[in-house]
Amino acid sequence: MKLALALLASAAALLQGSSEPAFTPVQPELLSMPGSLSNAWADYDRDGDLDMALSLKSGAIRLYRNDRGTLTSVGDALGLPTSGHEYRAISWGDYDGDGNLDLFAGATPRDKPSALFRNDGTRFQDVAASVGLTIPGRVSRQNNWVDYDNDGDMDLYATNRAGGNRLYRNDGGRFAPVAAGPNETGFTVGSCWLDYDRDGDLDVFVANQSGPDSLWRNDGAAFVNVAAALGMADTGRTRDDGGVGCAIGDYDADGALDIFVPNYGRNTLWKGDGKAFTNVAAAAGVDLDNHAVGAAWGDYDNDGDQDLSVMNYTGEPGKQVPRNHLFRNDGGRFTQVLTQGGPLDRGDHGDHGVAWADFDRDGDLDLSITKGYTDVGGHYVFRNELPSAQARRSLQVYVLDARGRYTQPGAEVRLFDAAGRVLGVGQVQTGGGYGAQGAVPVHFGLPRPGRVTVEVTFMSAAGRKVQTVRNVDPARHAGRWLVVKRRV
Numbered sequence: 001m002k003l004a005l006a007l008l009a010s011a012a013a014l015l016q017g018s019s020e021p022a023f024t025p026v027q028p029e030l031l032s033m034p035g036s037l038s039n040a041w042a043d044y045d046r047d048g049d050l051d052m053a054l055s056l057k058s059g060a061i062r063l064y065r066n067d068r069g070t071l072t073s074v075g076d077a078l079g080l081p082t083s084g085h086e087y088r089a090i091s092w093g094d095y096d097g098d099g100n101l102d103l104f105a106g107a108t109p110r111d112k113p114s115a116l117f118r119n120d121g122t123r124f125q126d127v128a129a130s131v132g133l134t135i136p137g138r139v140s141r142q143n144n145w146v147d148y149d150n151d152g153d154m155d156l157y158a159t160n161r162a163g164g165n166r167l168y169r170n171d172g173g174r175f176a177p178v179a180a181g182p183n184e185t186g187f188t189v190g191s192c193w194l195d196y197d198r199d200g201d202l203d204v205f206v207a208n209q210s211g212p213d214s215l216w217r218n219d220g221a222a223f224v225n226v227a228a229a230l231g232m233a234d235t236g237r238t239r240d241d242g243g244v245g246c247a248i249g250d251y252d253a254d255g256a257l258d259i260f261v262p263n264y265g266r267n268t269l270w271k272g273d274g275k276a277f278t279n280v281a282a283a284a285g286v287d288l289d290n291h292a293v294g295a296a297w298g299d300y301d302n303d304g305d306q307d308l309s310v311m312n313y314t315g316e317p318g319k320q321v322p323r324n325h326l327f328r329n330d331g332g333r334f335t336q337v338l339t340q341g342g343p344l345d346r347g348d349h350g351d352h353g354v355a356w357a358d359f360d361r362d363g364d365l366d367l368s369i370t371k372g373y374t375d376v377g378g379h380y381v382f383r384n385e386l387p388s389a390q391a392r393r394s395l396q397v398y399v400l401d402a403r404g405r406y407t408q409p410g411a412e413v414r415l416f417d418a419a420g421r422v423l424g425v426g427q428v429q430t431g432g433g434y435g436a437q438g439a440v441p442v443h444f445g446l447p448r449p450g451r452v453t454v455e456v457t458f459m460s461a462a463g464r465k466v467q468t469v470r471n472v473d474p475a476r477h478a479g480r481w482l483v484v485k486r487r488v
Helices: 002-016
Strands: 023-025 036-042 051-056 061-067 070-073 087-093 102-107 115-119 124-126 143-146 155-158 166-171 174-177 188-194 203-208 214-218 223-225 247-249 258-261 264-266 268-272 277-279 289-298 307-314 325-330 333-336 354-357 366-371 378-384 394-400 412-416 422-427 442-445 452-458 465-472 482-485
Touching: 036 087, 036 354, 036 366, 036 378, 051 087, 087 143, 102 143, 143 188, 188 247, 188 258, 247 289, 247 422, 289 354, 289 366, 307 354, 307 366, 394 412, 394 452, 412 442, 422 442, 452 482, 465 482
Parallel strands: 394 482
Antiparallel strands: 023 378, 036 051, 051 061, 061 070, 087 102, 102 115, 115 124, 143 155, 155 166, 166 174, 188 203, 203 214, 214 223, 247 258, 258 268, 264 289, 268 277, 289 307, 307 325, 325 333, 354 366, 366 378, 394 442, 412 422, 412 452, 452 465
């Protein structure tokens, strides 16, 4: 009885904004290794729960198999590297369409190759050289698996912090560079794909650490940078105030996707309307003047709107220390809810990459953050301790191709209540979180009980294709995903 009252009090305080959200560290003894750089979640073994991949400064790529909320390190036994050169970005995607998620790792040293670890269902093998994805001369920060040409397979966009970005077209499992792609040189750190103009193909936002950011409109035969025309090109920036990443979400649930950009300097929140964007960061309360790095949207309190986790540094150049932020969304206005020195912002808990994932399948989003840039190394997974009734007030939608083999990056998912009102909008991941792309369900917190309608918008050569699942009872999907397969 006492415990139940405490949980109720905790939930009430959370909803009223009077307490810091409750998160607890998961298996810290297992995840205490130094130098965590990027993290990405996916169900690599197809057992119904999310597993975690990490890249480390040592050159190792750790893979942690998830068994009902317990993590076990299995990467070395499955063929992933235990040492070598550094990979700063890792991304899950099924490049060969065999139903097994493969892992691409972008190399940090310019003289070292990137790697593509093919998953054959039993082991991982680096096939980058044989398929044309070693990408020499690259300093990696972000990889994006996307189907930019709507031909049904996963293409790859590789950013470069020290040279030109490059888009690679997938032709039957082999890759060739696209001459007319968004191949700029801007010391690019982050990139995210979305159909901003709603024409049925994916465009790409590019966060540049030097010079203005870009928005490349996909016109089929070529890409056109429309950032200046849309008022999104902040000219005159240097490496001291440039863009570092991007995160796609719909913070105001108006049906249009928005872009948050963590910056060296003041953060940007581009509110989309389906045609253009307006910077509303100041009005929304997220325009901090800081050294921001990774960011990720996620409804951690299951109240129906998307909250925002941002990794930052504060202090003078050369003396900066991590300062994490978690912005609770209250109707489109954000409040920073972390206490400096608290469980999620102790200074030794996270500094770059961040990802949300419901790894324990209880219905709420857990938090995964890297720790590679201070003397105290490690990686951190924090379990979200929402009361169980509040945690179950959610729905997770896993979007797959028609054969149920692989996720559909860039597909949009919308939820409607019985009256037809929009409850939320999400996107199948195309990047974000700093240096990572997962293959995870789209998570929705539900502001009120009742059946919902799920609407999935797929990209296609014939335009946007909408597929609807009606009369969905979220309670029936507690602890599991609603799987939506693309119609042929």
